[in-house]
Amino acid sequence: MSRIATITVIGLLLAAPTLPAHAQRSGGEAKPKKLYCWNQGKERICSDALPQDAVNNAREEFNASSGLRSGEVQRTLTAEERADAAVTTAQRQLDAAAEQTRQRTEQAMLSTYENEGDLRRVFSERTGILDNNVQTASYNVASLRDALVTLLAAAGDRELAGKPVAEKQAQSIRQRHAELVAQRRMQAAFEQQRRALDVEIEETLQRYRLLKGVAADPQA
Known part of the structure; x- marks a missing residue:
């Protein structure tokens, strides 16, 4: 699991691996990779994997290929x-x-x-x-x-x-x-x-x- 604190989404996108050419030509068969961003205390965390202790947190999800926000998840209610x-x-x-x-x-x-x-x-x-x-x-x-x-x-x-x-x-x-x-x-x-x-x-x-x-x- 990789976790990068206080890093911009753009930086993560630039560091994200590019899909192989045959996967790009396959008509979207490969599931798009996601990036997650959430708040942990006063710190903003962005990562390409969601740790267990952040599953219940509110977060934003981004498409790693396009950089566009793909969704938002509200925190789990008590x-x-x-x-x-x-x-x-x-x-x-x-x-x-x-x-x-x-x-x-x-x-x-x-x-x-x-x-x-x-x-x-x-x-x-x-x-x-x-x-x-x-x-x-x-x-x-x-x-x-x-x-x-x-x-x-x-x-x-x-x-x-x-x-x-x-x-x-x-x-x-x-x-x-x-x-x-x-x-x-x-x-x-x-x-x-x-x-x-x-x-x-x-x-x-x-x-x-x-x-x-x-x-x-x-x-x-």
């Missing part, structure tokens, strides 16, 4: 960032469903819904989405907790036997713990959204009762 992205995506879905619900209820509340049961069914889609999110997050938390307990028990057994905990085993424990923390955050966020939906449903029902001039439906 478990916490993936959890935040999942919550954000779920929130967008719920916001879109909420807007549709508000439009339907405000425009047709009096003329369409004969009783509270009809009105409650408007919220069934959002309720189903959130209930599923909460159940999935709860399952994931339980699974990750069990896996972490198993890893910790195995590490404890090694220590009791006078053996050191292997680095790979310690890394697995840290990874499972980070995933568990992220899933717990997701679970808490989904549960909060579910409680907020219950409040919205009750406020909508109160609005409906006011417009209808009726009391709460004891059968609802």
Whole structure:
């Protein structure tokens, strides 16, 4: 593996080997060689091979023959960032469903819904989405907790036997713990959204009762 720190892409291109003539005439059968550039701390690294410790870094890729940038790869998200992205995506879905619900209820509340049961069914889609999110997050938390307990028990057994905990085993424990923390955050966020939906449903029902001039439906 070659790594050249703080070198320009042009310099790498000039130093890159030229394909044999028969490969150039073969109609592009040989796969174009790539050059990679990424940041490592405050240093800019460019190399014709990507080391293992840079695989998760954001990087730019260049065609070694033409010197043109051929692609860009974003850095790998952490478990916490993936959890935040999942919550954000779920929130967008719920916001879109909420807007549709508000439009339907405000425009047709009096003329369409004969009783509270009809009105409650408007919220069934959002309720189903959130209930599923909460159940999935709860399952994931339980699974990750069990896996972490198993890893910790195995590490404890090694220590009791006078053996050191292997680095790979310690890394697995840290990874499972980070995933568990992220899933717990997701679970808490989904549960909060579910409680907020219950409040919205009750406020909508109160609005409906006011417009209808009726009391709460004891059968609802």
